[in-house]
Amino acid sequence: AQKITQTQPGMFVQEKEAVTLDCTYDTSDQSYGLFWYKQPSSGEMIFLIYQGSYDEQNATEGRYSLNFQKARKSANLVISASQLGDSAMYFCAMRPLYYGNNRLAFGKGNQVVVIP
């Protein structure tokens, strides 16, 4: 079974500054994928970024980057140059990458509020 832990309290971030959202995970699988999703107040879930357990490079997607530390089982999301539209809940998720299991396991989320 997979477990995702997101324990940071709600965060206030100044516009244009960077913010790091913590995510640690626990799994016995050797091959797995890590995902970050954004949920604004409107409620939809928006896919942001993916990191595979065997990827040697940290993933980047525009202003989003993933600080992947496999030995520490952490997959922190870094948002650079925060914008007001980044205010949302952010969820870390993972699933094994083997046949027969496609269940995403989610953490409880990190709340981010960007202030002008």
Place this chain on the structure above:
Amino acid sequence: NAGVMQNPRHLVRRRGQEARLRCSPMKGHSHVYWYRQLPEEGLKFMVYLQKENIIDESGMPKERFSAEFPKEGPSILRIQQVVRGDSAAYFCASSPGGTGGRYEQYFGPGTRLTVT
């Protein structure tokens, strides 16, 4: 390109009634997933379906809940004899492939079910 479509967006049911939630996957996606989100929680996996097949229903409550993805038409999540504890946001996601690969799951806007 239409994303994942869910309807209705909001649904109110009295205790004991049936709730039917519909999901149309993204064009070209044949894998559908249902997740439930309780207030202040992350999403919890319920069921994974392909056309006419339930692949993984390990997250479905044993009673009152069922899901289908027919050859034609949307996927349906059905909750019979709803109770107050069923009040939640129900998200549908789809992916172009299934297990064994990266295959990001793209989410619909969700259906907010309120049981009165």
